[in-house]
Amino acid sequence: MVAAPVAPQTKTAAATQSKAQAIAKKPAVVKAAVVSKAKPSPVTAPQVAAAKPSASKLRVATPAAVKKAPAKSVAKAPVAKPAPVKVAPAQTAASPVAQPVAVKKAAAKTPAGAKNAVKKTPLAKQVAAEVAALPDAIRPDYWDEACRYLIKKDRILRKIIPKYTGMGLQSQGDAFSTLARSIVSQQISTSAAAAVWTRFEHSVQGQLTAAKVLALESAQLRACGLSARKAEYLHDLALHVHEGRLDVTAWQQAEDEEIIAALTAVRGIGRWTAEMFLMFHLMRPNVLPLDDLGLIQGISRNYFSGEPVSRSDAREVAEAWKPWRSVATWYMWRSLSEPQSY
Structure with missing residues (x-):
């Protein structure tokens, strides 16, 4: 007669005990996470893996790290990529101007006799003009x-x-x-x-x-x-x-x-x-x-x-x-x- 009511009490105690163990386990994890934050050297790899999903401070640090990485990559990428893009159009635009100059120089250098003729022509014209203006003449020594x-x-x-x-x-x-x-x-x-x-x-x-x-x-x-x-x-x-x-x-x-x-x-x-x-x-x-x-x-x-x-x-x-x-x-x-x- 006395043994019958004991069974429900035992079940209730067992349930209470299991909840207490669950509660007792949770702070231990948080403490471990906090400890791992304060003292990173003794923390093992499993503890760090367990702390990442639960620790709010680590969640904040993770996006910051993510933000820094894109910021660096974005800052470098625009500077590096536009530079060659700007230089390339500038060279392309200048090339039509430079090409005719190169062609003119080549045309001037190709005929050897033509170059000499261009240099001598002004002098020849000057001498011819002076001779035509004052023919049969020798200027006085004085x-x-x-x-x-x-x-x-x-x-x-x-x-x-x-x-x-x-x-x-x-x-x-x-x-x-x-x-x-x-x-x-x-x-x-x-x-x-x-x-x-x-x-x-x-x-x-x-x-x-x-x-x-x-x-x-x-x-x-x-x-x-x-x-x-x-x-x-x-x-x-x-x-x-x-x-x-x-x-x-x-x-x-x-x-x-x-x-x-x-x-x-x-x-x-x-x-x-x-x-x-x-x-x-x-x-x-x-x-x-x-x-x-x-x-x-x-x-x-x-x-x-x-x-x-x-x-x-x-x-x-x-x-x-x-x-x-x-x-x-x-x-x-x-x-x-x-x-x-x-």
């Missing part, structure tokens, strides 16, 4: 020295002379040709004188000698564009030279005024023509042709702002040019809008 002197002494010539580097006063041939050209050029423009002179040379088949001119009739000379007076002058000059009355070889050591006196004895040769002969044939360095219209115009334009200039004004300006007045005169001619042909 020219460079005179230019240096005038640049120091005259502020106007200091600006004009550098514009005509490599050029200078030039001989126009033998004595007879020089005197004949001076007669043709009297009192006419440069362009008109050049046209008449070309026709005159053609009339003697390019061989301008005293004998050839004497063989021409006055009408033939006038057909070249010469006036009747100039045709007479040319005949008289040719006669003086042909008969030997003008001894040019003796003039090399003579004074300027002595030569002028001998030349003005010929019809049609005045002081201006004699001075042109001194400058262009005998290359005298200190001639001042005050009767020359181009010289007066040059002085007026460069020194007097275009105002009229008298002979005394021109002479005063030219005082600073001594002993190189021929050189300064030549540069006055060059400064005109229509430079003199001599």
